[in-house]
Amino acid sequence: MSAANEIDVESLLANGPRNQWYAVCPSGFIAQKPVSLRRCGYRMVFWRGIDGALHALEDRCPHRGVPLSCGIAMGDRIACGYHGVQVDSNGVAVVVPGAPGGKLEGSKSTKVFPVEERNGLIFAWVGDDLHAAPAPLELPEELTSDEFSSFLCYAEWNGDYRYVIDNVMDPMHGTFLHKQSHSMSFGETKAAFRIVDTPTGFVFEKEGQRNVNFDWTEYGHTGALWLRLEIPYPKTGGPGGNFHIIGMYTPISENKTAVIHWRCRRLSGWQRDAWRFLYKNRLEARHWQVLEQDRVMLEQCDPDANQHENLYAHDMGLVRLRRVMRNQAAGQIAELAQAGRHAL
Ligand code: FES
Ligand SMILES: [Fe+2]
Structure with a gap:
């Protein structure tokens, strides 16, 4: 393996191998208000919809990069606190108040973390670019x-x-x-x-x-x-x-x-x-x-x-x-x- 490759492998290992589920935190940590958590090299934002459904995105607004967790949860979307861009749980910028009809609006611009809750714990799928869709999670x-x-x-x-x-x-x-x-x-x-x-x-x-x-x-x-x-x-x-x-x-x-x-x-x-x-x-x-x-x-x-x-x-x-x-x-x-x- 080349030296460059060796560095990549070490850096990936330090953040956790990809393409698997990771235990994040107890279910009770997350309510409707967005919570920012760092895991596996990402900053993630977790929140719940009005029905209690759990959502997770990369905690970075697609407009200028401030944490989405500083914004306001609106059911299955978050409105960024800086200029009001709304990102839904599929990672799509559904409303862009400052540039309606522009390139950002309607684009899937934010990374989504598939989530599961089992036995009182939240799990997030940390997939790489080639494995965005989660594999089944089977627990002991x-x-x-x-x-x-x-x-x-x-x-x-x-x-x-x-x-x-x-x-x-x-x-x-x-x-x-x-x-x-x-x-x-x-x-x-x-x-x-x-x-x-x-x-x-x-x-x-x-x-x-x-x-x-x-x-x-x-x-x-x-x-x-x-x-x-x-x-x-x-x-x-x-x-x-x-x-x-x-x-x-x-x-x-x-x-x-x-x-x-x-x-x-x-x-x-x-x-x-x-x-x-x-x-x-x-x-x-x-x-x-x-x-x-x-x-x-x-x-x-x-x-x-x-x-x-x-x-x-x-x-x-x-x-x-x-x-x-x-x-x-x-x-x-x-x-x-x-x-x-x-x-x-
Ligand atoms: S940085 Fe989020 S709307 Fe501008
Ligand atoms: Fe021990």
Whole structure:
């Protein structure tokens, strides 16, 4: 690969590979008033129509580039606050008060982000010029099956989203960083790991150890990238067996990440009610404590920490996932180059 290409791939990776769904924020963040959010190298504006339908556009007026989010939402369109150009949810400048009948009026001049809301979260499709139409979004069963009950946990951390992904693709840190936690103080510290392929990705797991600690992480890609892990729970954690975590990590900027976790358990009936009560009253605070240990460690890293690594066998999982993502980005750059387009 040429040096120029290498720079393009790195820059695309820093903003997140294209042509997939990204978790944006909890549904409750967006009401009728426009909200500006940076994600994946774009500034996006989200708002809802009177019927509650969610819309998202690039947050830039096609006239002179001010944020559309500084304007006024009018159902399925936004009127720019600067000179009143109205852009609808299809990205078309439908009204141009200063130049009616001109070139801008009626043109599709603003990028549209297709959106979906699932399980309390907003997703946006970030497609490149060749893939504006979204692929289907399929989520792990913890988020779609009635057998599971889940809580959504949203945070923003300082640092590159890829460090957060590395962190989750690294079960071994549980035994050390989270040693004091209520659920991760057990387990072999010198375990051997292996990678097992799955239909949608792979599992990185400790050989011969399951249901002891944070023993494995699964990577899956089903329209969106997700990671899954399970942590066994002591009896005091209430009914429902292992605690499942589904994670998604979205770049906000090069130094900020939207960190999304669903904390899930397989249970129903009174057990579900008991767990939901226990979670709210006791477990949630503990989980935040554990997550804080991760955040503090990662936020202390310099941006170039990964330029000074000496990786060993426990890092096989994150090495594999980095390669998968790099190949994805390189493929997208190559496809765009062939079509004479640029990624960003
Ligand atoms: S910049 Fe938006 S209408 Fe002029
Ligand atoms: Fe952790």
